[in-house]
Amino acid sequence: EAGVTQFPSHSVIEKGQTVTLRCDPISGHDNLYWYRRVMGKEIKFLLHFVKESKQDESGMPNNRFLAERTGGTYSTLKVQPAELEDSGVYFCASSGQATTAFFGQGTRLTVV
Amino acid sequence: GQQVMQIPQYQHVQEGEDFTTYCNSSTTLSNIQWYKQRPGGHPVFLIQLVKSGEVKKQKRLTFQFGEAKKNSSLHITATQTTDVGTYFCAGRSTDSWGKLQFGAGTQVVVTP
Numbered sequence: 001e002a003g004v005t006q007f008p009s010h011s012v013i014e015k016g017q018t019v020t021l022r023c024d025p026i027s028g029h030d031n032l033y034w035y036r037r038v039m040g041k042e043i044k045f046l047l048h049f050v051k052e053s054k055q056d057e058s059g060m061p062n063n064r065f066l067a068e069r070t071g072g073t074y075s076t077l078k079v080q081p082a083e084l085e086d087s088g089v090y091f092c093a094s095s096g097q098a099t100t101a102f103f104g105q106g107t108r109l110t111v112v
Numbered sequence: 113g114q115q116v117m118q119i120p121q122y123q124h125v126q127e128g129e130d131f132t133t134y135c136n137s138s139t140t141l142s143n144i145q146w147y148k149q150r151p152g153g154h155p156v157f158l159i160q161l162v163k164s165g166e167v168k169k170q171k172r173l174t175f176q177f178g179e180a181k182k183n184s185s186l187h188i189t190a191t192q193t194t195d196v197g198t199y200f201c202a203g204r205s206t207d208s209w210g211k212l213q214f215g216a217g218t219q220v221v222v223t224p
Contacts, residue, residue: 033212042216043155043200056211091154093212100145101202101212103155 002026004094006104013111018080021107025074025094032075033101034067038088046090049075061086082111115139116203118215125191125222133218135184135201142204144177144184145212150197158199193222 005024013019025032034046046065047057051072060067064083069075079086089108095101115138125131135144143162147155159168161177161184168175174187184201198217205211 035214043214045211045213048211093155095212100157100160102157103147106154 004092004102004104006090006092006107008107009105010108011110013082013109015084015111016081018078019082019109021077021079021090021092021109023075023077023092023094023104025092026102029094029096030072031095031097031101032069033093033095034075034077035091035093036088037091037106038085043091046077079109082109084111087111116201116213116215118201118218120218121216123218123220125195125220127191127193127222127224129191130187130189131191131220132185132187133199133201133220135186135203135215137182137203137213139182140206141181142206144181144204145202146175146184146186147200147202148197149200149217153197155200191220191222193224196220196222 004026007022011019030051032049035043036046037043045059047060047067048055049069052069066078087110089106091106092104093101118135123131143160145160146158148158149155159175164181165179166177172189176185188195198219200217201215202212
């Protein structure tokens with residue numbers, strides 16, 4: 001069974017540019033989460049999809065962040081325009097209902 | 113909203129010693145999951161606890177879920193250098209779709 005895959009693994013962009021991160025969850029997993037870990041600190045919740053619907057987006061920092069989940073399959077997280085404080089590792093996780101969440105390898109975003 | 117607190121944030125352990133990390137939720141949880149993240153890696157699922165008062169063991173790791181399903185602990189005996197990493201607990205809410213809320217993690221450093 002394929003795991004959660006994230007693309008790209010690394011991204012270095014300049015302040016003001018746009019970056020789009022992609023997450024492909026495990027097939028059949030309705031729940032998809034985006035998290036961010038900044039500077040080795042805690043894993044902070046960004047948002048939670050159930051299928052194609054945003055169940056909870058209370059963790060999204062501001063309106064520069066836009067997440068979508070097309071047809072309840074893969075998800076994208078766009079940052080536009082990127083700021084220096086957006087640097088960090090963005091993790092995606094997926095799970096079935098009330099089951100274990102599995103994480104992708106993460107995307108390390110560096111904004112310079 | 114639901115908050116998950118984890119202590120200590122940092123644990124320096126001599127090889128061979130035992131240590132415990134604690135996780136407390138502000139609300140009753142549906143279940144709790146523990147993850148380990150090695151430096152530079154992504155969170156890897158360790159275990160899920162579901163029942164009130166549940167205790168599970170994985171070799172030198174012992175996981176407990178409190179009677180009120182609001183707190184949990186991870187105890188590691190005879191620490192080894194391979195135990196280095198950050199241990200996260202993640203509480204799942206009791207609503208229909210169960211958002212996972214992570215604690216800040218306990219970063220474990222082991223000295224030989």
